[in-house]
Amino acid sequence: MTQIDDIKSRVDIVELVASYVNLQRSGNSYKANCPFHQERTPSFYVFADRQSWRCFGACAEGGDALSFVMKAERLDFREALHRLGARVGVVIEDRNTSGVGDQLYQINDAARRYFQRLLDEPEGKFVRDYLADRGLNDQTIQMFELGYSPPRDNRLLAHLTEVGHTRELVAQAGLARETDDGRYYDLFRGRLIIPIRDWSGRVAGFGSRALNADAVAKYLNTPRTPVFDKSRILYAMHLAKEPVRQKGVVVVEGYMDAIMAHQHGFDNVVASMGTAVTEQQVALVRRLTTHVTMALDGDPAGRNATLRSLESSWGVFQQRNARASQAGAVSVLQRSEAMEMLVAELPSGQDPDDFIRATPQEWPAFVAGASPLFEYLLASLSARADLNNADDKAWVAQTMLRFVAQVPDAIRRDLYLDELSVRLRVNSETLRSAMRTVGRSPGRRAGGETPPATADAATPAPSRTEDVAEEYCLAMLLQHWDELGPEAAIAVSADWFERSEHREIYRSILRARSGGENGSDGGEMAEILVAPEVESHLNLLRARELMLASTSRLEQAWKQIRLGIEKEFLNKEISQLLTVLQDEADWESPAARQVQAGKERVREINQELAGVT
Known part of the structure; x- marks a missing residue:
């Protein structure tokens, strides 16, 4: 949590x-x-x-x-x-403070320009030769802003401090490290540099590849900073948004895989940067598409790690579908179709970079041939086992049940169990009994929900209907302010939000329009400033998918969600007042009159909601 x-x-x-x-x-x-x-x-x-x-x-x-x-x-x-x-007794992490984030983005962009300039200078020729050997052309190198970090003398740190940035902030941006005796040194030395831009296109951090065979770490990323957390970013998504919206998304593991795909025109490819897909990444994708294909390296040695990564990613998808199902009972905002995770595995020993360089014409068919994860896993595990052997068959069944147990929808769970029963020739009731044991195993939550892969994925699913409605209300204000107009926000009361975090975000939205909590001047939206502890939730709301086909659909959805949270607030208040009145037996009090007024307003809201198609 x-x-x-x-x-x-x-x-x-x-x-x-x-x-x-x-x-x-x-x-x-x-x-x-x-x-x-x-x-x-x-x-x-x-x-x-x-x-x-x-x-x-x-x-x-x-x-x-x-x-x-x-x-x-x-x-x-x-x-x-x-x-x-x-x-x-909870110590709160000291995260980003107001203004620091902007400075870190500025430092990162200054470093990006410095790295690019060095790549173009004579000392960067061997890096340009390396990139040419990898099949990258000049246009791609420029598009992805590739650069070179010098191997010694802390030249980046010297450059950044010379142009006005403090060593402390450079270190906070993850570009330098401090020694025990207070000295600072460049983090990236003698490396190919790959700038990483976030959803909004800001340089949030860097990836790098060692160019010296003796380097301790072949790949090195910016460490987690107030503006960089790779569990919240998909590499190249800032370039791929529109293609993803049109064609679905293909997720690869490495930077070079995504870069090579884009060079050959496969512009809906993004990279997870070697991690399992997280809740925050899925939230970004869900805003654009429900069609997600994972392109896996053909690496037999890494299959166990791949299985763990797929299990974690599958769990995140199931949590997202559970939220969508829960929200569907409240509003018209969520599309009915669930996100489905497809998997395409490359031939043994190949990664997407190799495959596209060698046979780019075959990539579309490779992606089109992807299988739903359940089918892929069942086929893959069955190929690795002897299904005539009881131990092997039990291993396949137990592994598959870990995935099935995470599915929130009971009907879909039953369909998976029936298919598993037929494929493994195991009684379906035996599988159902075994799955109940899997659901209670250590590290698994009640109901089969898998714990997040990382602490950063630990934003909990809303536990109550009103939480979902509050989130959608805020997401609409964040994403459709210009269409809704300032009157929309004023028509909502901070009191209607039960969660303090949501009140904080709502008030910050109003402040950003410079009108305070009582109005708006209709000016340009300023930066929305919230407490650092709320920033991750704010970003999720910004990325929440609100698939609205037209202005009239937006107006209908807004009216429904606004009236819905007001009604929820009033019903809760009426319930509380009735509890008080029953205890006090004072039916002539102001509280009793509030109950009557609240009930009358709820009736009005129901009439208005009945008119929303």
């Missing part, structure tokens, strides 16, 4: 609020005089079951533990998060 969710899971809101005010038990809730305004009769309630609080008096506000600390201590989101983290 994310650090925010980790902190929330450790906080007992009743205990938290009780450290500020004297709470009294009131049925299933707790009450007190509101700490935020003067009153004689308690109107402030804490609901342990939902880990939330609400003032039904003059404040008319509520929220979760984070929003309570923000209001009680007059802190911003990040300060409150750190305060809560300290309370429950």
Whole structure:
């Protein structure tokens, strides 16, 4: 889980609020005089079951533990998060701070220009010869901005500091390292340099290949920085967006594989940079296509590692499909078709770079011949086993069941089990019984969901319907502000968002339009600044797919999602008020009138929703 969710899971809101005010038990809730305004009769309630609080008096506000600390201590989101983290013993990583990200992008771009210039100079001739031997032409070298890092004398560091960047920031960008005695040195030395641009086309980091046979590391990437995390980037996606939208995406492992593909006109190819596909990468792809083909090296020695990578990637796809299914019950925003992962394996000993250089005319047929992952794995594993041998057959079955157990849809799970039963000649009920054991095995979550491959993939699936609706509302504001207009955001209230993270993002969107929380001047969208701990979630919302075919579809979807979250908010508030009224037996109170007003508004919303086609 994310650090925010980790902190929330450790906080007992009743205990938290009780450290500020004297709470009294009131049925299933707790009450007190509101700490935020003067009153004689308690109107402030804490609901342990939902880990939330609400003032039904003059404040008319509520929220979760984070929003309570923000209001009680007059802190911003990040300060409150750190305060809560300290309370429950969670140390929050010191991530990017405002303004630093822009500086790191500037440093990376300055380094990119420096590396490119050196490649064109006489000392870079042997690198140009190496690239020519690899089959790359000048146009491709320029398109992918390839460069050369000098082998000694810390020349990049000297250049960057000479043009005004501090050594500390150069190190924070991952281009230099600091020794124990406080000296700095270039990270990339004597290497072919491959700039890595993110979804927005900014130089976020670098990949590199050693040109000296004695180098300790053949390949070396920028380490994780505030702006570079390879689990969140697909190499060459900034060039491939439109081709991917039209033709689907082909995912290869290495930089050179993607570069060679583009040189031969296969411009829908991107690289995962040697890692299993992560949730963040799938979120980017899902915005463009549901058709994903993994092009695997024909490497028999690496098959076990490939199997682990495919299992992790499959798990991410299943989590994404589970989210899409959950969202489909709420709004019209999600396309009905699931993402399917196809696999194409190259001949033994070849990678895409080799294959395309040798036989580029065969690449389209190779991709078109890809098989669904389940079929590919079953065929591949069966070819490696003797299915007349009980131990081999059990190994194939157990391996396949690990994949089937991750499928969220019960019908699709049954179809896979039936196919497995026929192919392995094993009773289907035996397989179902064995899968229940697989689902309970260590390292696997209840319901067959696979833990993320990396900590960076650990953004949890929303656990409640309203979380999904809130995310779609924010995603629409982020991606379609110009079409919706400033009135759209003003028509939404921050109170409607249950999660403090979502309130933080919503308020930041409004601030970015320079109109504050009460309006907008309709100007150009400024940079959306949020707490660093929320940036990954903000990026996921920016990348969330909202397949809307027309302006009218957008307007319908927006109306449905806006009314939906208002209705959810009102229903929750009515439920809380009814709990309070049952405990207090005061049906003539302002709370009772709020219930009636809330019910009337819900009826109006239902009528409006009925008119949305």
